Amino acid sequence: MWSKKLLSVLLMFVMVAFDACQSARGGGRGKVARGRGRLYNSRMPVIIQHRNPAAKNYYENKDGAKIVKASHFELEYMLGRKITFFCMAQGFPRPEIIWFKDGIELIYHKFFQVHEWPMGNDTLKSKMEIDPTTQKDAGYYECQANNKYSVDSRGFRTDYVMITY
Known part of the structure; x- marks a missing residue:
């Protein structure tokens, strides 16, 4: 015992x-x-110790999706103005980038736009914009890059600022 x-x-x-x-x-x-x-x-x-080779191949795969550039972590915006976040990911095959707000995938609507630019065979630039902004746009945003080898993500916190005269 x-x-x-x-x-x-x-x-x-x-x-x-x-x-x-x-x-x-x-x-x-x-x-x-x-x-x-x-x-x-x-x-x-x-x-964190990798317990088997499959885990090591997943977490340290040289072709896995990796975010190489991203926006700053915190952003304060003025109501009615534009919010813009940027992510650039590399991997082979080229990763896709998905945007989330407070853990929920964002879907397209007339005030929300995503612009993407493929670069070569292994890089994707993505820019997410909300214009005009409201109080409901405050929260935690995340860009998630993934391909068949791995997933990487970056988060951005936003809050609005009211300017009174």
């Missing part, structure tokens, strides 16, 4: 890993976790 020492070490490892994940997501119990008289920094790097 399991010894008490082995169980305590295993529990300590799980607690430290949980704190590291929570801190990376912005939550958790704080910056320091205590265990057996030692202090552990909860912002320690999490090392």
